[in-house]
Amino acid sequence: MGSEESAVHPLDEVTNGNSQGIKDASIENLRPVSVIVIGAGFSGIYCGVRIPERLRNVNLKIYEKNAGVGGTWYENRYPGCACDIPSHSYQYTFAPNPNWSSFYAPAPEIRQYLEDVVKRFSVDRFIKCLHKVVGAQWDDKKAKWEVRVENLETREIFTDEADVVISARGTLNDISWPKIEGLSDIKIPVMHSAAWDKNYDFKNKRIGVIGGGSSAIQIIPSLQKVPGTQLSCFIRSKTWISRPFGDVAMEKLGIKDKQCKVASKYICSPH
Structure with a gap:
């Protein structure tokens, strides 16, 4: 009772120098999180919309790597290039487009849609074009x-840091050539659908198309x-293609014309 030592509160023993002490921080003081996304195609643009919406204090x-957004829809410029699934399924749920020009929208229209989404949601503030992640x-x-x-304009290579790296580069931007002996030695023009030469004149030419996938199915009728x-x-x-059936069903239901009352009801409302 007569000791000169002052009484020590139990809480002081916990907080002063104890590694298991109570952290002195505000509940709302969220630590900053840095995120780097590789690619500004469909997935990269999606990240540019959703991450700022759902994470606070994020950098x-x-x-x-390209000069514009869109990923594969920026790179592919071959004749007839279009979506090969229904256009209304190939869009963001938060940015529905009721005005697609066709059941399978052409590439320029999809590219424009993505550019509009970037502008509408201000995703461009996060995007650095002509910057290629090399490691x-x-x-x-x-x-x-x-x-x-790598800055593709200056060829400068710099290092950036992030807590999280998201690869949104997809699988369609790496050009795959068929393993055909002598293909690289051919003296006539050879081009890939993903690196199309828009300036080449195909008039009065003998043309060989290798492959029967989606790109070939779109290119061949255009070159014909x-x-x-x-x-x-x-x-x-062989390639199997489903015959159109959506338009027939819509005609039977009386909703073929998108301007009719039934269609108009759902164009502007998901309910």
């Missing part, structure tokens, strides 16, 4: 990703219309 960067490595000491990025062409198609296996 977001989207690196895109990424996790640093255990920093608990950070070290991301190497070019005057004087002789077209040969080399296909390894």
